[in-house]
Amino acid sequence: MYKLLSSVLALLMLAHTSSSFAALSIEIIGAGEHQIPVSIVPFSGEEKLVREINDVIIGDLQRSGLFRLVDTAGKLPHEASEVNYSDWQLRGAEALAIGSLSVQANGRIEARFHLLDVLKHTELVGQSVSAGEGQLRAVGHRISDLIYEKLTGDQGVFSTRIAYVNRLGKTFSLIVADSDGYNEQIVLKQNEPIMSPSWSPDGSHLAYVSFETGHAAVFVQSLYTNQRKVVADFRGSNSAPAWSPDGKQLAVVLSRDGSSQIYMVRPDGGDLRRISFSAGIDTEPNFSPDGQTLLFTSDRGGSPQIYRMPIEGGAAQRLSFGSGTSYSPRYSPDGKSFVFTHLSGGQFFISTQDFQTGQMETLTGGGWEKKPSFAPNGKIILFASEGRGRGILATVSSDGRVKQHMFTQSGDAREPVWGPHL
Amino acid sequence: MKKLVVSIVLLNLLAACASHKTPETVSVAPEAKVEAPKSALAAAAQTNVDPLNDPQSILSGRSVFYPLDVATVQDADKPLVQAHAKYLGEHAARKVRLEGNCDERGSNEYNLGLGQRRADGVQKMLELGGAAPSQLTTMSYGEEKPHASGHDEASWSQNRRTDLSYAK
Numbered sequence: 001m002y003k004l005l006s007s008v009l010a011l012l013m014l015a016h017t018s019s020s021f022a023a024l025s026i027e028i029i030g031a032g033e034h035q036i037p038v039s040i041v042p043f044s045g046e047e048k049l050v051r052e053i054n055d056v057i058i059g060d061l062q063r064s065g066l067f068r069l070v071d072t073a074g075k076l077p078h079e080a081s082e083v084n085y086s087d088w089q090l091r092g093a094e095a096l097a098i099g100s101l102s103v104q105a106n107g108r109i110e111a112r113f114h115l116l117d118v119l120k121h122t123e124l125v126g127q128s129v130s131a132g133e134g135q136l137r138a139v140g141h142r143i144s145d146l147i148y149e150k151l152t153g154d155q156g157v158f159s160t161r162i163a164y165v166n167r168l169g170k171t172f173s174l175i176v177a178d179s180d181g182y183n184e185q186i187v188l189k190q191n192e193p194i195m196s197p198s199w200s201p202d203g204s205h206l207a208y209v210s211f212e213t214g215h216a217a218v219f220v221q222s223l224y225t226n227q228r229k230v231v232a233d234f235r236g237s238n239s240a241p242a243w244s245p246d247g248k249q250l251a252v253v254l255s256r257d258g259s260s261q262i263y264m265v266r267p268d269g270g271d272l273r274r275i276s277f278s279a280g281i282d283t284e285p286n287f288s289p290d291g292q293t294l295l296f297t298s299d300r301g302g303s304p305q306i307y308r309m310p311i312e313g314g315a316a317q318r319l320s321f322g323s324g325t326s327y328s329p330r331y332s333p334d335g336k337s338f339v340f341t342h343l344s345g346g347q348f349f350i351s352t353q354d355f356q357t358g359q360m361e362t363l364t365g366g367g368w369e370k371k372p373s374f375a376p377n378g379k380i381i382l383f384a385s386e387g388r389g390r391g392i393l394a395t396v397s398s399d400g401r402v403k404q405h406m407f408t409q410s411g412d413a414r415e416p417v418w419g420p421h422l
Numbered sequence: 423m424k425k426l427v428v429s430i431v432l433l434n435l436l437a438a439c440a441s442h443k444t445p446e447t448v449s450v451a452p453e454a455k456v457e458a459p460k461s462a463l464a465a466a467a468q469t470n471v472d473p474l475n476d477p478q479s480i481l482s483g484r485s486v487f488y489p490l491d492v493a494t495v496q497d498a499d500k501p502l503v504q505a506h507a508k509y510l511g512e513h514a515a516r517k518v519r520l521e522g523n524c525d526e527r528g529s530n531e532y533n534l535g536l537g538q539r540r541a542d543g544v545q546k547m548l549e550l551g552g553a554a555p556s557q558l559t560t561m562s563y564g565e566e567k568p569h570a571s572g573h574d575e576a577s578w579s580q581n582r583r584t585d586l587s588y589a590k
Contacts, residue, residue, distance in 0.1 A: 193566035195530055209534075215561035216534060237538045237562050240531045253535070255542070255562075260535035281535035297532055303491070304532050327529035343527060366574070370529060415530065 026059075026181065029403040032066040036151050039070040039093040043111065044078040046099030049136060053101060053111065054131075056140030057147070059157040059180060063395075064148065064380075065402025080114055080123060097125065097143070097149055107133030113143050115150055124150045125344075139181060157375040159227045161419040162382060163187075163197040164204055164393060168411030174208060176223065179375070179418070181393060181406040187221060188228075198241045198250075199419040205267070207231065207241035207250055218252050220267050231269045242285045242294075243267075244311075246269055250287035251275075251294060252309075262296060264311070275313035285339075286330045287311070295329035295338055306353075319353065322360075326351075328371050333378040340382070341370050348381050350396060363400035373399070373417045380417045473509065474516075474588065478504045486544055488582040490527065494538040495547055503544060506586055507551020514554065518587040520544050522562040523569075525578035530564055537562030540584045 038061065042054045061067040070093040077083045078100050088096050097138040099113035110132055115125040129142045138159065145156030158179055166173045173196060174188040188194060192211035199206060200220075207220045218241050219231035232238040236255035243250055250267055253260050254274075262276040262285050280300035287294060291311065298307045301318060304325045309316035320326035324344030331338050332352070342351045347366035353359065363381065368391075372383040378398060385394035387405050391412030396403045406413075473479045486499040495503055510516055522537030541560035548558055570577035 170581065193563065195534070195564075195566065211563070211566070216564075236542070236560060239533050239534050253531070255535070255538045259542075260537060281532060283531045283535050284529060297529065297533075299491075304528060325528070327532050341529065368526075 019410075025407045026063065027288055027407075028063055028065065029405075030065060030401050032041050032064070032397065032401055033399075035066060035068040035115055036094060037068045037070050037092050038091065038095045038097065038151065039072055040092070040096045040403065041072050041076055041078070043099045043101045043113075044076075044115060046103065049109075049171045050102070053136055053140040053143075056180075058135050060141060060144035061147065061406055063180065063402075065397055066092065066148075066152055069180065080116060083116060085116075085121045093118050093306050095147070097147055099143075105260060109133070109136055111137050111139050111143060113146070115147055137178065141180075144382050147309060154379055155377045155421070157377050157380065157418075157421075160376060161203070162393070162416055163199065164384075164416035165194045165197065165414045166408060166411045167193075167391070167414060171411075173411075174206070176206070181408065184408075187223065187226075195415055196240055197415060197417050198243055199417060199421055200243050201245055201247045203420045203422045205269070207243065209239045209241070216306070218250070221249075229268065230266060232263075232272070240283050240285060243289060245289060245291040253283045253285070261296070274309065276309070276316075278316075282307075284328050287332050289333060289335040295331060297327050297329065306338070313406075318358075319358075332374050333376055339372040339374060339381050341372060350381060352381075352398065354365070361400070363396045363398070364403070366412065369394070371415055371417070375418050376421045380418075382416050384414050384416055424498070438541050449543060461546050477539075481509055484586045484588075486584045486586075488540060488584075489512075490525070490578070490582065491536065492582075493522075493536060493543050495543055498527065500547075503547045504551050507548045507553050510554070511552025514557070517557050517559075518548075518553075519587040519589070520548075520558065520560045521585040521587055522560070522564075523567065523581055524562075524565045525581040526568065526573070527578070528564045528565070530566070532563050534564035534566075535582075537564045540582075544584045544586070 004377055040057055043050050070091055077098050077218040096118055099111055101111050103109055110130040112128050114123055117124050125146050129139050131139050141158040144158040148156035160179050161176055162179055163176050165176055170191050172194045173186050174194050175184050176187055177184040190212055195209040197206050197208040205220055205222050209216050210219050216237040216239045218231040218238045219228050220231050221228040232252050234254055234256035238254050239249050240253040247301045249264050250261050252265055254263050260281045260283050261270055262282050263274050265272045278300040280298050282296055282298045284297040285294045293308055294311055295308050296306055304327055305318055306320040306326045306329045307316040307318050324342055327341050329338045337352050337354045338410055339352045342349045348365045348369045349362045349366045350369050350372045351362045368386040370384045372381045374381055380395050380397055383393050385392050391414050393413045393416050394408040472512045474481050480502055483502045486495055515573035520541040522541035524537045541562055543556050545560050568581045
């Protein structure tokens, strides 16, 4: 028989569950160069749940742009023994996902899932994925991750989360949501601006800027307990928090000693020390994956551009050149390139630049495109854009081929940032 | 000083003209709203009006505007800032909060820094003109609280500013 690797997933339950902006619509533009033909057979089990989890899996795979969904033509095998491989081969599928869904007495959801290689007649993955009551979408995302990982060789990011700020009239809400924008949870809601959310490397905390004390101050908040702490609230502006990869330090930007400069501080607010010393604005620090270097935005050379310097401080090297100005740099997870926003000819573009070659690649068509961040697998970039006259979330694949727009129900989505693997 | 005298006279005239209307139409100072004054009382109150609340005074201007990515006070706005500096020098109990703002071009964080630089620039000019540091605080909204929301220069020019916000 088929071996079932049993893995019980500790799916994150956030302590607070207020969820308001429910539905959102997603538009997908473009497709990957080589789309893998795959068929997802609805699982056996209770019809409503089966349909819902099927929608989650298909939605994930479609949004990636890397898969072509092959119609099941009414065939519904649930066990590998029921699969007629030549049927699926004729239909053009290279891989086939089948399985069953059950709900235990305590509400726990369990999906037994198999991914089959249609050409080789073999099982690629056989796994049981389970989660607590109400976590059906999380089970679906985990199955999408398994399919994605097996068929592309890259780690899936469907189970990760994103954070962003929603502005509706005078109300600002700091939101954490699933990577597809669903399952929104309000972390903080107030009538003063919220900016620059930043995930701790373990995904347990958010650092952000809040104006609730009358000016920009940096806070750190636990997503489990909701407890929050002021990290920097000096005179002037305190902003742009960025976590070190080990989670032991934050780079922040303070104006208390003159112009905006970069400082290091512990997440509890202790051990503050200045590391940049320029007459300009130095801001938007971002740590390299090895924790040794910072990218940042500075206008020390006359216009805002991207620079790099060691975390101990010292000489900075300018990285962005050419026409226009550049902002908001973030390292790719492999540290080989960075993404940033480039303002040229009155439009913002999302661009990447390779460290070794210095080659810049523009991934988007231009518009109000700001604040890019990589998914933890480096394959997708999340950014703030505009559509239908509102601020929206958008993504682009790191090769620029697949784009998607996520429309929240109301208000302007701003300041998005992709969270880590949990 | 001449200007001030003229404007007080004007206010008196206004108060006299308006005596048959609702008192609110002449009460430019918030304090004057506390009780509905008889016309003679209103005139007396107006002569003592804080020049800050005189709509004819240069001090009624509370915003300084900038070109793109510039944080130095422009020549056109220098008389305004200097007048506020003089006023603050003469009214030591008054406190003002300087709020820097930017248009949406640039990143939110860069603009927070730029707005702070704008507010700090006004602060410096106020101190040079006679205001005490203890009367002044600065902050920046960056591009978070725009007055106008269009993607055009008509909106952007309104959003690039430092507001002088006096404590009540």
